[in-house]
Amino acid sequence: MRNMIPNKEGKTTNRLNEFLFTTILAVALLNLPAIAFSQNEDIENLVKRLSGEGAPPPTRPQELSSAYKRVIEALIPGLASSQSREIERADNVLKKMCWHAGRPGAEAERLAVSKALAEKLGKDVLMQASRYVVRQLGLIGDKEAVPALARLLKSRDALLREETRRALQRIPSEAASIALRKAIPGAKGDFRIALVISLGARRDAGSVDLLLKEARKEDEGLRTAAVEALGRIGDARATPLIEAAMKRGFQRARQRAANALLILADNLATKGEKDAANRIRRRIQKATTPQR
Amino acid sequence: MNRRDFLKKAAKGVGFGLVTPYVISSGVLSAPGRPGANDRIALGHIGLGRRGTGLVRLFAREASTRSIAVADPDAKRRASAAGVVGKGCAAYTDYRDLLDRKDIDAVVIATPDHWHALQSIHACEARKDVYCEKPLSLTVEEARTMVTVARRYKRVFQTGSQQRSSPEFRRTCELVRSGRIGKLHAVRVEVWGTPRDYYLPAQRVPDWLNWDLWLGPAPRRPYHTRRHLNWGGCWDYSGGGMTGWGSHHLDIVQWGLDMDHSGPVEVFHPKGKAHVVFKYASGVVVLCGRVGANAILFEGTEGKIEVNRGHFRTWPEKIGKEPLDPKDVHLFKSPGHQKNWLNCIRTRKRPICDVEIGCRSIIVCHLGNIAVWLGRKLRWSPEKERFVGDELANRWLSRPMRAPLHL
Numbered sequence: 001m002r003n004m005i006p007n008k009e010g011k012t013t014n015r016l017n018e019f020l021f022t023t024i025l026a027v028a029l030l031n032l033p034a035i036a037f038s039q040n041e042d043i044e045n046l047v048k049r050l051s052g053e054g055a056p057p058p059t060r061p062q063e064l065s066s067a068y069k070r071v072i073e074a075l076i077p078g079l080a081s082s083q084s085r086e087i088e089r090a091d092n093v094l095k096k097m098c099w100h101a102g103r104p105g106a107e108a109e110r111l112a113v114s115k116a117l118a119e120k121l122g123k124d125v126l127m128q129a130s131r132y133v134v135r136q137l138g139l140i141g142d143k144e145a146v147p148a149l150a151r152l153l154k155s156r157d158a159l160l161r162e163e164t165r166r167a168l169q170r171i172p173s174e175a176a177s178i179a180l181r182k183a184i185p186g187a188k189g190d191f192r193i194a195l196v197i198s199l200g201a202r203r204d205a206g207s208v209d210l211l212l213k214e215a216r217k218e219d220e221g222l223r224t225a226a227v228e229a230l231g232r233i234g235d236a237r238a239t240p241l242i243e244a245a246m247k248r249g250f251q252r253a254r255q256r257a258a259n260a261l262l263i264l265a266d267n268l269a270t271k272g273e274k275d276a277a278n279r280i281r282r283r284i285q286k287a288t289t290p291q292r
Numbered sequence: 293m294n295r296r297d298f299l300k301k302a303a304k305g306v307g308f309g310l311v312t313p314y315v316i317s318s319g320v321l322s323a324p325g326r327p328g329a330n331d332r333i334a335l336g337h338i339g340l341g342r343r344g345t346g347l348v349r350l351f352a353r354e355a356s357t358r359s360i361a362v363a364d365p366d367a368k369r370r371a372s373a374a375g376v377v378g379k380g381c382a383a384y385t386d387y388r389d390l391l392d393r394k395d396i397d398a399v400v401i402a403t404p405d406h407w408h409a410l411q412s413i414h415a416c417e418a419r420k421d422v423y424c425e426k427p428l429s430l431t432v433e434e435a436r437t438m439v440t441v442a443r444r445y446k447r448v449f450q451t452g453s454q455q456r457s458s459p460e461f462r463r464t465c466e467l468v469r470s471g472r473i474g475k476l477h478a479v480r481v482e483v484w485g486t487p488r489d490y491y492l493p494a495q496r497v498p499d500w501l502n503w504d505l506w507l508g509p510a511p512r513r514p515y516h517t518r519r520h521l522n523w524g525g526c527w528d529y530s531g532g533g534m535t536g537w538g539s540h541h542l543d544i545v546q547w548g549l550d551m552d553h554s555g556p557v558e559v560f561h562p563k564g565k566a567h568v569v570f571k572y573a574s575g576v577v578v579l580c581g582r583v584g585a586n587a588i589l590f591e592g593t594e595g596k597i598e599v600n601r602g603h604f605r606t607w608p609e610k611i612g613k614e615p616l617d618p619k620d621v622h623l624f625k626s627p628g629h630q631k632n633w634l635n636c637i638r639t640r641k642r643p644i645c646d647v648e649i650g651c652r653s654i655i656v657c658h659l660g661n662i663a664v665w666l667g668r669k670l671r672w673s674p675e676k677e678r679f680v681g682d683e684l685a686n687r688w689l690s691r692p693m694r695a696p697l698h699l
Contacts, residue, residue, distance in 0.1 A: 048309075049448040052667070080425060091489065102684035103668050110684070138685055159512060168690040172683070195679030221696060228698075252388070259417050264446060 009223030031116045039056065043074045047093055049263060050109075052100045064108060068116035072133075076120065081131035091132050102140040114141045118148035127157045132242075134160065143175040148178035153195075154186065161191060169198040177204045182209060200229025208235045215241045220249045223255050231260030234267025236276040307558040332358045333637055336396040336420070339403030339409055340373040340540075343425060346561055347400050348373050360395060363387040364403075365502035379414035383424040384501055387411055388614075391418040398448075398637055401425060406510045406529040407432035410697060412647075416445045423630070424573050425452040426543075427535035429648040433659070433690035434657050435651040436677060437699045442647045450633035451650025453543040455601070463612075464590065464599040466547040470620035473592030473610050479548070479578045480585035481541045485533025485564055490526045492516040507691035525566040531654075531661055538580070538657035541588050544599070546656060548590055552649045559659045560669040563650045568582055568660045580660055674684045 001282035043216070047066055048054035058064045071093075078090025098117075101109040117133050118141070125133070134152065137145045149171075152164040168176045177199065184195050194213055201208040207229075214226035225244045230238035242264060261280060269277035316645040335357050337348050344364070351357050362373045370383040382388045391399070391581035392415055398421035401411050402450040406425055411423045422442070428451050429435040442449040455461045468476055493573065494514030497503045505514045512527045513519060523529040524536060532537075546552055549572060556578070569579025587600030596607040608613035616622060626632040628642045637641040661683060663670055679685040693699065 013346075021475050062350045086492060088489070092490070099666050103666070105686075115452065140684060161693065162512070165695070169688075169692040170687050184396065190696065197695050198692070201692065225298040250391075255417070 025058075043071060046071055047097065047243050050100070050113075051093075051096045057107075059099050060130040061112065061268060064112045065116060067118070068097075068113045072113075072116050072120055076129050079099075079132045080126040087128075087132075094132060094136055098136040098140045110140055111144060114145045117141070118145040119151060121148040127155070127160050131160055131163045133277060134163045134167045138170040141167070141171055143171075143173040146175040146179050147172065149176075150183070153179065153183040158191070162194065165191075165194050165198055169201055174206075177202055177206055180204075181207050181210055185215070190221075194231050196222065196225040200225070203233050205233055205235065206238065208233060212238065212241060215245065220253050223249070224253045228260045231263040232267065234262075234264055234271055234273075236268060236273060238264060239276075241282060283287065303356065311516045312684060312688050313486075333634060334395055334397045335359045336361040336393070336399045337373065338363045338390060338399055339407070339425075340369040340414075341402065341404075342364070342401030343375050344400075345369070345376065347423075347425075348376050350630060351400065352377065354630065354634060361390045361393060362504055365505040367500040386505060388399040390415065391415055391420065396420060398422065402452075404506075404523045404529045405531065405535065406430050406523075408510050409438055409507055409699065410693070412438050412449070413441045413699065416441045416447045416449070419445060419447075420671045421448040421633075422647075423452060423633050424655070425540035426650070426652075427544060428539065428647070428654040428658060428683065429658075430529075430531065431689060431691050432655050434653050434699065435658075437606075439647050441563050445661060446640075448633065448636045449519045449647035449650075450629070450636070451539075451647060451653075452629070453539050453645050453653060453668060454629035455540050455544055456547065456645045456649075457629035457632060458601065459625075460599050460602070460604040461544050461547070462623050462625065464597050464604065465544065466616055466621050466623050467597055467606075467611060468548040468592070468620075469623075470548055470616065471592075472595065473597055474594030476549070476574075476576055476592045478591040479576065480589040480591070481538075481545060481578060481580040481581040482583060482585045482587055483533060483537045483541050484581040485525075485536070486661050487525055487527035487530050487532035488521055490516070492518055492526070503633045507694070509624055510695040511694055524546065528546070531657055534580075534660045534664075535654060535657040538665060539650075539654055541579075542580065542656045542660075543650075543653035544588055546649075546653050548588075549574070549576060552652055555652055555656055555674040556659065556672060557674065558669065558671050559663040561664045561667060563667070568663050570656065570659070585595040602620055658689075 039245050045054060049057045050067060051072060056233065061276040075094055077084045079094070081090070082088050098113055101113045113185070114137060116139055120133055121130055130152070134149065135268055141149070146168070149164050149168055152160055155164070157160050159168060165180070170182055180195055180198050184192060187195055196211065201209065210232050211226045211233070215223055215230060217223050217226070223245060227242050233241060239261070242257055243262045248254065262286070265277045265280040322329050334358060335351055337359060338342060339349070340362055348359060349360065359377045359381060361384065362370060362377065363383040364370045364373070365385055367385070370385070374381045374383040377553055390396065396439060399406060399415045400423045401413060401415070402425040408427070409429045410425055412422050415422050417524070430439060437646065467473065489575055490512070493516065493606065495516050497515040506520065513528065519526060525532055530536070546555070550573065557573050557690055558571040559568060561568045565581070567583050569578050570578040572578070582619065586598050587597045589596060595611050597611065598605045604612060624644055627635065629644070633643050659670070659672060663689070666685055677688070
């Protein structure tokens with residue numbers, strides 16, 4: 001036999017055979033998930049794999065995407081069901097799969113499930129099912145999910161709109177801020193207020209100009225929400241507007257504006273703008289007339 | 293000056309006059325025409341369920357207080373609680389009407405968990421001192437905001453984790469912190485139960501209930517008796533057993549570990565087990581769940597101490613019998629949880645379970661729930677109050693409220 005050499009244990013090995021065997025084994029192991037995945041794979045098994053309970057999920061992007069799409073497609077009827085148990089079953093599977101995909105080091109899975117969910121937010125999915133999908137996108141979605149969510153900010157379904165706003169509020173990407181900002185001009189009433197609140201909660205410095213405009217509006221609820229958002233963002237340009245809001249409208253609105261001024265001062269101080277913060281605080285103290 | 297005149301004048305001065313955080317409640321500072329330090333503290337009660345009504349009764353026994361208003365979206369509960377107080381007690385559907393009253397010095401909050409943060413914050417902004425039932429909050433962000441706001445307005449804020457005022461728990465923590473059981477290495481805590489979503493059909497809203505107000509910052513959902521009455525198991529309104537009992541027992545763990553201004557650095561839920569594991573920087577491991585302890589069991593190199601309400605046991609027995617030396621750790625002896633708060637309202641000192649302490653304890657509970665939900669090992673920075681290296685886990689630290697309500 002050729003190439004027979006003694007190894008450490010004193011046995012002999014065929015070098016060529018060893019090389020071929022190792023190569024084939026390595027290729028097989030690397031492709032195991034892909035090999036195991038097939039379009040006909042049982043959904044339950046696929047769910048387990050995508051939730052970290054079975055074999056590893058497919059590694060090839062296309063197959064991973066296809067796997068998530070199949071599972072989500074299978075869950076939609078449950079999410080859209082009128083039966084509480086059906087909804088619960090489907091939502092629990094969806095949650096488990098999404099939360100597992102959100103673990104550190106699994107960006108490919110997170111991206112694939114987020115894209116697959118965002119794609120479902122179209123016309124063929126009932127509003128009810130969309131709400132469950134949107135909720136998960138708020139927890140694992142990123143910029144890839146924003147365009148689909150942004151469209152839902154115009155939905156006729158108030159519950160879905162509100163769910164979408166909350167989801168976008170949680171997504172840290174700048175794209176989510178832009179989507180919220182863009183939705184404001186077309187929004188009315190309570191939903192416009194809600195969008196303003198989201199921008200404040202995100203401390204979105206890019207929305208200051210927009211919020212300064214909203215803070216000049218006649219609508220007391222909107223004006224107050226904008227003033228509070230500006231306080232949270234902590235931009236000194238908002239000071240005169242907040243002070244003006246403290247003298248307008250009903251007592252509760254004025255009180256909320258006054259609180260916003262204190263928050264603004266605190267936030268300016270935190271950002272290192274101590275002079276501006278101290279100026280506000282001095283004005284507050286100076287203007288405080290003991291009435292008690 | 294009658295109340296109407298006063299309110300008119302106050303309204304005129306709302307711009308800067310009411311903005312100051314340096315104002316303390318009317319019943320605390322003596323001034324011409326205003327009650328002085330020796331007068332009774334005027335209380336408002338927000339939330340009148342079983343615990344809320346219990347607190348109305350409890351404070352009614354305190355000679356230094358007078359309850360003058362109650363608020364709850366449930367008309368039956370309002371009437372019942374107002375009846376407990378008796379003549380002269382105003383009853384409101386909306387707590388904001390109660391907070392508008394300038395003659396109320398302090399409020400007692402005992403609503404479902406999802407309301408705690410907002411009501412406490414609004415009370416602080418209205419310059420009321422606060423007694424807020426545990427669990428302090430529904431999220432980490434809420435708890436931290438509550439501390440910030442209480443400090444901004446210089447409020448006396450007691451978290452209702454009343455085991456801090458019980459002698460058996462104090463003594464346990466004194467012994468542990470004095471090294472009487474040697475080097476502490478583990479704590480077992482019998483607390484378990486994460487909340488879940490409720491998937492329930494719509495039912496007719498009872499005509500005595502303002503359901504929208506009851507939901508408040510929680511997502512809009514149709515009425516169902518289970519949501520309304522069993523809210524403690526639903527994650528829209530509660531952190532379940534983990535926060536319900538955790539805010540008692542894990543609060544004592546924090547006290548025993550001298551971690552009132554810090555917390556664990558790692559948390560995980562071992563697969564298939566009914567417990568979570570918290571690791572502290574000191575190396576102490578806390579097992580929290582179905583772990584076979586009678587409430588709390590501190591385990592050291594030289595002994596163990598187990599404590600529950602009315603239960604105190606040590607191994608060896610002598611540990612529990614020996615008195616503390618002057619050099620040992622001596623913790624503050626609270627005269628009673630409610631009484632301590634009332635005393636602090638007068639002295640403006642921080643109470644035994646100040647909001648910062650309550651915040652740190654409830655954060656531990658929230659971490660436990662998040663670890664169960666996410667099923668992975670989480671590293672935690674007690675300084676930054678953020679998960680380390682897991683940005684998606686950090687999204688679980690806050691929860692957007694239903695507009696127009698917000699933190």
